Amino acid sequence: MKRPVTRRKLLGGVAAALAGAILAPAARAAKAAVRKVFVSSDAPKGYRPEDHQWAMAIDAGRCIGCGLCVEACKKENSVPEGPYFRTWIERYVITRPQPGSGESRGPAHVDSPNGGMRGFPEPPVPKEEIQHAFFVPKLCNLCRHSPCVQVCPVGATFDAPDGAVLIDPKYCIGCGFCIQACPYGCRFMSPVTHTAEKCTLCYHRITRGLRPACVEVCPTEARVFGDLKHAGPSDPIRQFYERNKVQTLKPHLGTEPRVFYAGIDKEVR
Amino acid sequence: MNEATNVVLELLPHFEGYVYPNEATPQPLWSVLIVLYPYITGLVAGAFIMASLVRVFNVRALEPVYRLSLLTAFAFLLCAPLPLLFHLGQPQRSFQVMITPHLTSPMAIFGFVYAWYLMAVLLLELWFDYRRDFVEWSRRAGGWKGLLYRVLTVGVDDVSEASVDLDRRMGHLLSVVGIPSAFLLHGYVGFIFGSVKANPWWGNVLMPIIFILSAIVSGIALCVFNYQVLMWVRRRTTDIRCLDVMGMFLFYALVVDAGVEALDWIHRVYSAEEGFQMMHQMANEKLFYTLNLGQALLGTLVPALLLGALQLLRRHIPELARRRIYFASAVLILVGVLAMRWNVVIGGQLFSKSLRGVMSYKMEFAGMEGWFMGAFLFMLPFIVLTVLIRLFLPENPPGGKTDLPEAAPPARLASQPGAP
Numbered sequence: 001m002k003r004p005v006t007r008r009k010l011l012g013g014v015a016a017a018l019a020g021a022i023l024a025p026a027a028r029a030a031k032a033a034v035r036k037v038f039v040s041s042d043a044p045k046g047y048r049p050e051d052h053q054w055a056m057a058i059d060a061g062r063c064i065g066c067g068l069c070v071e072a073c074k075k076e077n078s079v080p081e082g083p084y085f086r087t088w089i090e091r092y093v094i095t096r097p098q099p100g101s102g103e104s105r106g107p108a109h110v111d112s113p114n115g116g117m118r119g120f121p122e123p124p125v126p127k128e129e130i131q132h133a134f135f136v137p138k139l140c141n142l143c144r145h146s147p148c149v150q151v152c153p154v155g156a157t158f159d160a161p162d163g164a165v166l167i168d169p170k171y172c173i174g175c176g177f178c179i180q181a182c183p184y185g186c187r188f189m190s191p192v193t194h195t196a197e198k199c200t201l202c203y204h205r206i207t208r209g210l211r212p213a214c215v216e217v218c219p220t221e222a223r224v225f226g227d228l229k230h231a232g233p234s235d236p237i238r239q240f241y242e243r244n245k246v247q248t249l250k251p252h253l254g255t256e257p258r259v260f261y262a263g264i265d266k267e268v269r
Numbered sequence: 270m271n272e273a274t275n276v277v278l279e280l281l282p283h284f285e286g287y288v289y290p291n292e293a294t295p296q297p298l299w300s301v302l303i304v305l306y307p308y309i310t311g312l313v314a315g316a317f318i319m320a321s322l323v324r325v326f327n328v329r330a331l332e333p334v335y336r337l338s339l340l341t342a343f344a345f346l347l348c349a350p351l352p353l354l355f356h357l358g359q360p361q362r363s364f365q366v367m368i369t370p371h372l373t374s375p376m377a378i379f380g381f382v383y384a385w386y387l388m389a390v391l392l393l394e395l396w397f398d399y400r401r402d403f404v405e406w407s408r409r410a411g412g413w414k415g416l417l418y419r420v421l422t423v424g425v426d427d428v429s430e431a432s433v434d435l436d437r438r439m440g441h442l443l444s445v446v447g448i449p450s451a452f453l454l455h456g457y458v459g460f461i462f463g464s465v466k467a468n469p470w471w472g473n474v475l476m477p478i479i480f481i482l483s484a485i486v487s488g489i490a491l492c493v494f495n496y497q498v499l500m501w502v503r504r505r506t507t508d509i510r511c512l513d514v515m516g517m518f519l520f521y522a523l524v525v526d527a528g529v530e531a532l533d534w535i536h537r538v539y540s541a542e543e544g545f546q547m548m549h550q551m552a553n554e555k556l557f558y559t560l561n562l563g564q565a566l567l568g569t570l571v572p573a574l575l576l577g578a579l580q581l582l583r584r585h586i587p588e589l590a591r592r593r594i595y596f597a598s599a600v601l602i603l604v605g606v607l608a609m610r611w612n613v614v615i616g617g618q619l620f621s622k623s624l625r626g627v628m629s630y631k632m633e634f635a636g637m638e639g640w641f642m643g644a645f646l647f648m649l650p651f652i653v654l655t656v657l658i659r660l661f662l663p664e665n666p667p668g669g670k671t672d673l674p675e676a677a678p679p680a681r682l683a684s685q686p687g688a689p
Contacts, residue, residue, distance in 0.1 A: 007425050007435075018389055022381070025368050083293040090287075110287040110625055138289075147467060153380075154362075155371035173365060174358020176298045177376055183467035185289030185622050189298060194358030252543075253466055269623050 041166055042204035049162035053228040054201055056212075057240045058137050061263035062222035065089055065135035069214035069223065070117040076202060076213035084188045086199040087139040087214050089116030092267055093123050094132040105131055108267045136268050137223060139214070140165060140186045140199035141249060141257035148178035148187060148198075157196065163228075163258060164201050172196055183250050201225075286626025297618035297630055301643040302352035307458045307480065308610045309349045309650060314455040314481070315488010316342035317391070317447055322518065324444035330514040336662055337499065338492045339398065343391055344654035345491075350383060352646050355637060375461045386447075386454045394443040396421070397436045399661065404428050410667035417660070418667075455484040462613060469544030469624075470551070470617040475533045482526035487606035489519045493599035495654070497592065503664055509588045513579075516595050520576035523602065527569045547620045547627075555619045555627060559608045568605010572598035 043049070073079060073087045095106030109124045116135070123130060146165050149157050156171035157178050167178075172195035179187040179196055187198045202212035206225075210216070215225040226237025244262035250269060251257075261268070284293060320338035322328040354360050367384070370377035404426045407418035456477040463476025493515050500507045537548060552560055575598045579591060586594075620627045633639035 007427075007432075010423055010425065014389070014393070018385075021367075021384065025370055083290055085290045088290045110623070112287070112290050115290040147465075150373045151375065151464070152371050153374040153376035154365045154369055171362070171365065172359065173362040175353075175356070175376060176358070177374070177461075179291075179298055180471075180618075181465050181467055183622055185291045188291040188294075189358060269625075 041160065041168070042200070043207040047207045049160050049164075051229065052162040054142075054163045054206060055226055055228050055237055055258060056139065056142065056201065056215075057224040057237060057244075057246070057260045057262070059222050059224065059240065059244065059262045060134055060136050060268075062220040063089065063135040063137055064220055064222075065091055065116060065120050066219065067116045067119045068217045068219065069137060070115045072213040072217040073199075073202075074117065076205075077200075079197070080190060080192050082191070084190065084197070085115040086186075086197065087115075087137060088112050090136045090138060090268075091116070091120050091123075092132070092134055092136065092265060093125060093130055094265065094267060095125055095129050096131045110267070132265065134263070134265070136261070136264055137214070138184065138186070139259065140201075141184050141255065141259045142201075144256035144258060145254060147181040147183065147253075147255060151177045151181040153177065157198075160203075164203055164206075165198070166200055166203060167196055167198060169193055169195050169197075183253050183255065283629040284626055286621070287623055288621035288626040288628060289623055292621050292628065296633070296638060297615060297628070299356070299614055299618060300630070300638040301632060301640075302356040302638055302646065304607075304610050304614045305643060305646050306349065306352040306356075307455075307462075307614070308487070308607055309345050309352070309646075310458050311455050311480065311484030311487050311606065311610075312491050312650075313342045313346045313349055313386075313488070314451040314484040315486065315490075316345065316492055317451045317488070318485050319489050319492045319515075319518075321444050321448050321451075324441055325448065328514060330510050333508045333511045334492050334496045334515065336398070337496055337658075338488075339391070339395055340657045340661060341491060341495055341654055342488075343395060344657055345650040346383075346387055346391060347653055348646070348650040351649070355642070355646075375457060375464050379457045379461065382450075382454050382457050386450050390443055390447040390450050394440055394447060396423075397440040397443065400425060400436050401428050401433050402666070406667045414660070414667070452481055455481050462617070465617075467622055468617050469542065470548060470620070471613070473533065475529065475536075476613075479526070479530055479533060482522065482529055483606050483609055486519065486522045486526045486602055489515060489522060490599040490602035490606075493519065493595055494603060497596050497599075499658065499662075507592060509591065512592060512595050513583060516576055516579055516591075516598070519595075519598065519602070520573070520580055523569065523573050523576065527573060530569075544624050547624050550627065551616055551620060555629075556612050556616050560612050560616070563608030564605050564612055567601050568608055569602075572601045572605070 067089060070085065070088055073085075077086055079086055090110055090112045093109040095109070097103035097106045106129070111120070111124070113120065120135075123133060142163060142165055146157075146159060149159055149165060152158075152172075153175060154171060154173055156169075156173070157165065157167045160166050174189065174194045174196065176189055176196065179189060182198075187196050189195070190197045202210070202214075205212060211225050212223075215223045221236070224236045224240045226235050228237065231238045240262070241260070244260075246260035246262050247264065248257040248260060316338045319331070320335055320342065323331045323335040323338075354363055357363055366377055366380045370380065372378070400422060403418045403422045405428070407415050407422060407426075409415075410418060459477035459480025462471040462480075463473050466472040493512065496511075496515075497507055537545065575594050579586065579594060583591065615630055618628070619630060632643075635641055
C-alpha cells in the first residue's frame with residue numbers, strides 16, 4: 001500500500017512545484033508592472049507623468065544639417081563614441097532623371113556620416129544634377145504601439161504615461177530583442193552598460209521643466225517640442241500642427257508614431 | 270585575438286548603400302550564438318517527435334532508437350538555453366525573465382515553455398521509462414553508479430506488474446502531452462523571429478511552421494546520425510529495418526518541410542512587397558552559398574532525391590549502401606538545417622531596416638560570438654549525450670535489458686568494416 005502512495009506524493013509535489021513556479025512570477029509581474037513606471041526613470045520626486053503628454057515634431061524643411069543636435073545629445077546623455085546614436089540626421093539627395101529616360105526622378109542618395117554630428121561633406125553628385133536635397137533629423141518615434149515595448153521579455157522598456165518610451169537600465173537583460181523589433185533603427189546596445197539604449201526625450205530635463213538638448217541647441221527650430229496637455233494655441237507644437245500637413249515614418253507597420261514630420265519625401269523611411 | 274579582430278573589423282566596416290547609423294556596427298547584434306539556439310532547440314523538438322513515433326504512434330520498428338532519441342532530446346535540451354544566456358549583455362539578470370516576465374514578449378514565454386518541457390515532459394517521461402531499470406540497476410551495480418541509480422529511483426522501488434504498467438501508461442500520457450509541447454517549444458522559437466514585423470526577412474506568419482517542420486526533419490536526421498555513430502563505436506550493426514523506417518519518416522518530413530518553405534518563397538516572390546528587392550539581393554549575393562547551395566541544394570534537394578530513391582528502389586539496393594545513404598542524407602540534412610538557421614538569423618541582419626543598404630558579417634575567431642565558442646556550444650550537447658549514453662544506455666547494462674539490438678555475428682561484422 002505504501003509504495004504507490006510514494007509515487008503519488010511525488011507527482012503531487014511536482015505538480016505543486018509547477019503550479020507555484022507558474023503563479024508566483026505572475027503575481028510578482030503584476031506588482032512590478034504597477035511600480036515599473038516610477039523605477040529608475042531619472043524623473044525628480046513629485047513628478048506626475050499623468051499630468052503631461054510630451055510630443056516632438058520635426059519640420060524637415062528647416063533643418064540645415066549642422067549636426068549640433070546630434071552632438072548635444074551625445075554630450076547630454078553620455079552616448080558612447082562610435083556607431084551609437086539616440087538621434088541622428090540623414091541627408092537625402094534626389095537626383096534629376098537622365099534626359100530622355102522617361103523617369104520622373106533619378107536615384108536617391110542617402111547618407112549620415114557619423115550620424116551627421118560634424119555636418120555633411122559636399123553632395124555626392126554635382127549640384128546641377130540635384131532635383132531635391134534635404135535633411136531629416138531622426139529620433140525615437142514614440143510609437144503609440146511600440147514593438148520594442150511589446151517584445152521586451154522582462155518589461156524593462158515601457159511606455160510612460162506622459163508619452164515617453166523609456167528603458168530601465170537596472171532591469172534590462174541586454175537580449176537585444178527590442179533593437180531588432182524597432183523598425184526605425186533608433187535603439188542600440190550600449191558597449192558600456194551592455195543594455196539597450198534609446199532617446200528618452202532627455203527625460204531628466206523635461207521632467208524638470210527644460211527642453212530636450214537637441215531642441216535646445218537647434219538653431220533653426222526644426223525640432224519642435226511641447227506638452228500637449230498644457231500647450232496653448234500659440235505654443236510652438238500647436239502652431240506646428242496647425243500650419244503643416246504631417247506624416248509619420250513607416251505608417252504601414254501600424255506602430256502609430258507620435259513624432260510627426262513635415263516637409264519630407266516618399267524616399268524617407 | 271578577439272580584440273585584434275575587432276579592431277580590424279572596426280577599421281574596415283563593410284557596408285553598401287545606406288544603413289542606419291546604429292546598424293553600422295562591425296558585428297550583427299545576434300550572431301552565431303543565436304544561430305545555434307534555434308538549431309539546438311529544433312533538434313530537441315525533432316528528436317522528441319521521433320521518440321513519440323514509438324510511444325504514441327506505436328511504430329515498433331523504431332524501438333531500437335526510442336531511448337536514444339529521448340536521451341538525445343534531453344542532452345540537447347539541457348544545452349539549448351546556453352547560447353541564449355551567453356549572448357545576453359547582462360546574463361546575471363536572466364532569471365528576471367522567469368520572475369517578472371513580460372507576457373506580450375515571445376522571449377519571455379519561451380522561458381516557461383522551456384521549463385515546462387524540461388521539467389514536466391522530458392524529465393518525467395525519462396523517469397517513468399527508466400524507473401524499472403533504475404531499480405534493477407541500483408540492485409546490481411555497485412559504487413557511485415549504484416548510488417546514482419538508487420537516487421534516481423527517488424525511493425520508488427516497486428517493480429510489481431501493476432506498478433510497471435502504471436509507468437507505461439504515464440509514459441504514454443506524457444508522450445501525448447509532449448508532442449504539442451515540442452511543437453510549442455520550437456514554434457515559439459520561430460515566433461521570436463516571425464513576430465518581428467520591422468524585419469521583412471523575419472516577420473512572416475509561416476515562420477513558426479517552418480521552424481517546427483525543419484526541427485522535425487533535423488531531429489530525425491540527428492537520431493539517424495547518432496544511432497549509426499553509436500553502433501559504429503560499439504562495433505555493432507544497425508537494425509536496417511529501423512533505419513528504413515527512420516529514412517521513410519525523414520523523407521516525408523523533408524518533403525513537407527521543403528513544400529512549406531517553397532510556399533513561403535513563392536508567396537514572397539509573387540507578392541513582392543516592400544523589401545523584396547533587398548531579399549532578392551540577399552538570396553543572389555550575400556546568402557548565395559548558404560541559401561542556394563547549403564540550404565536548398567545540399568540540405569534539401571540532394572537528401573530528398575537520395576531518400577526518395579530509397580523509397581522506390583529499397584529492395585534493389587543492398588543494405589550497406591542503404592546505411593551509407595541514410596548516413597549521408599542525415600549529415601546533409603543536419604548541415605542544411607544549420608544553414609537554414611544561419612540564413613534566417615544572420616540573413617535578417619545583413620540588410621538595413623532602411624532597405625537601402627547591406628552589411629557584411631565576418632565571424633570572429635575567438636571571443637564570445639566567435640568560431641571557438643560556437644564550436645564549443647555545438648559540441649557540448651554531444652558531450653553531454655555521450656555521458657548520458659554511458660550511464661543510461663550502457664552496452665552491458667548492470668542487469669536489465671537495453672533496447673539496442675543484439676550484436677551481429679562476427680562474420681557479418683567483418684564483411685562490413687567501418688559501416689556506419
